[in-house]
Amino acid sequence: MEAQVLAALHHAPGPATAAWVQERLGGDLAYTTVMTILSRLHAKQAVTRERAGRAYAWTPAADEAGLAALRMRRVLDGEPDRDAVLTSFVSTLSAHDEQLLRSLLAAAGPASGRAPGPARRSPGHHPATGHRPSDEARGG
Numbered sequence: 792m793e794a795q796v797l798a799a800l801h802h803a804p805g806p807a808t809a810a811w812v813q814e815r816l817g818g819d820l821a822y823t824t825v826m827t828i829l830s831r832l833h834a835k836q837a838v839t840r841e842r843a844g845r846a847y848a849w850t851p852a853a854d855e856a857g858l859a860a861l862r863m864r865r866v867l868d869g870e871p872d873r874d875a876v877l878t879s880f881v882s883t884l885s886a887h888d889e890q891l892l893r894s895l896l897a898a899a900g901p902a903s904g905r906a907p908g909p910a911r912r913s914p915g916h917h918p919a920t921g922h923r924p925s926d927e928a929r930g931g
Contacts, residue, residue, distance in 0.1 A: 792820070796828045797837065797851060797858060806841060806848030837861060 799815040800807055807815075813825045820828075829849050832838040837858055840847040853861065870876045884892065 792824075792828055793832055793837075796825065796832065800838065800849055800851045801855060803850075806843065806850045808843060808846050808848055810846075812849070835861075835865070 795816055796812055799812045802815070803811065809822060809825045809829055812829070813820060813822055816825070829838060829840070829847075833840055833849075837852055838849050839852050840849050842848075851858065867873060867876055881889065881892070
């Protein structure tokens with residue numbers, strides 16, 4: 792339901808009220824349900840809100856790519872073994888996606904705010920073996 796509410800907000804001509812969102816979703820959801828979803832999205836920083844009379848007007852906090860990145864970060868933050876999750880993720884990237892990720896990381900450089908040290912290794916670098924799992928995944 793969160794994805795449907797976000798999709799409706801992305802199609803809004805500007806900030807939208809919960810009633811507007813409810814109407815766009817076909818009215819099948821109760822107004823209170825829409826408000827609950829919007830409040831949860833606000834708590835997740837996926838939407839912003841501003842007063843519009845007695846109600847709030849809601850706006851997506853980022854474009855769809857930004858929201859996807861936010862979801863990815865939340866998944867990663869919820870896992871106890873970040874290294875394993877990132878290793879698994881990188882090992883399944885296509886050659887094109889891996890090169891794009893490498894280019895983006897190189898462009899971000901030291902000023903990106905990433906912590907120095909082990910987290911700065913190449914994506915997918917496995918500290919025990921010294922190689923990238925994506926090489927193996929592609930038979931390299």
